[in-house]
Amino acid sequence: xxxxxxSPRYKIIEKRQSVAFWCNPISGHATLYWYQQxxxxxxxxxxxxxxNGVVDDSQLPKDRFSAxxxxxxDSTLKIQPAKLEDSAVYLCASSLVGQGxxxxxxxxxGTRLTVL
Amino acid sequence: xxxxxxxxxxxxxxxxxxxxxxxxxxxSAIYNLQWFRQDPGKGxxxxxxxxxxxxxxxxxxxxxSLDKSSGRSTLYIAASQPGDSATYLCAVKANxxxxxxxxxGTRLSVLx
Numbered sequence: 001x002x003x004x005x006x007s008p009r010y011k012i013i014e015k016r017q018s019v020a021f022w023c024n025p026i027s028g029h030a031t032l033y034w035y036q037q038x039x040x041x042x043x044x045x046x047x048x049x050x051x052n053g054v055v056d057d058s059q060l061p062k063d064r065f066s067a068x069x070x071x072x073x074d075s076t077l078k079i080q081p082a083k084l085e086d087s088a089v090y091l092c093a094s095s096l097v098g099q100g101x102x103x104x105x106x107x108x109x110g111t112r113l114t115v116l
Numbered sequence: 117x118x119x120x121x122x123x124x125x126x127x128x129x130x131x132x133x134x135x136x137x138x139x140x141x142x143x144s145a146i147y148n149l150q151w152f153r154q155d156p157g158k159g160x161x162x163x164x165x166x167x168x169x170x171x172x173x174x175x176x177x178x179x180x181s182l183d184k185s186s187g188r189s190t191l192y193i194a195a196s197q198p199g200d201s202a203t204y205l206c207a208v209k210a211n212x213x214x215x216x217x218x219x220x221g222t223r224l225s226v227l228x
Binding site (some may be wrong): 003004006032040041042043044045048056089093103104105106107108109110112 | 120128133147150152157158160161162165188205209215216217218219220221
């Protein structure tokens with residue numbers, strides 16, 4: 001079974017530029033999560049999708065971050081414009097949700113963003 | 117609001133020792149708790165998941181326990197090896213449909 005795929009693995013941009021990250025979850029997983037992990041901290045949830053609908057985006061800085069999951073499969077997270085404090089690893093995870101499901105999360109390798 | 121802490125922040129042990137990592141959470145009404153391992157520059161690898169109705173889960177040299185009433189979980193690693201060196205994170209899911217809240221992690225170094 002293929003895992004969660006993310007691209008790119010690394011990205012370096014200058015502040016005020018735009019950047020986009022892509023995630024393809026495990027096949028059949030209805031729930032998709034985007035996390036931000038700052039060095040030395042645990043991941044912080046940015047947005048959670050159930051199929052193509054948003055379940056929780058309470059911690060997403062909506063003035064500069066946006067995310068979509070148009071067909072309920074892969075997802076894109078965008079930052080526009082980027083700030084220095086956005087330097088972090090952006091992790092995508094997916095889980096199988098439903099009656100009897102364990103709600104276990106599976107993570108991709110992450111995208112390391114450096115904003116100069 | 118659920119808060120998760122992990123003690124210690126870092127731990128260094130000689131190879132072969134048994135060790136315990138701790139995870140504490142403030143809201144005991146949880147759905148499940150998941151332990152992860154993260155290697156430097158990598159994503160998170162799921163180790164064990166404990167449902168709220170369970171007391172412990174085991175996988176190989178790993179054993180995770182859950183005490184909801186006290187808001188604690190422990191990850192026990194037996195006969196540690198240098199390959200166990202990584203950061204270990206716990207994550208708590210408060211209720212069905214709610215998202216996971218992560219602890220800051222414990223950075224483990226196992227010395228040969």
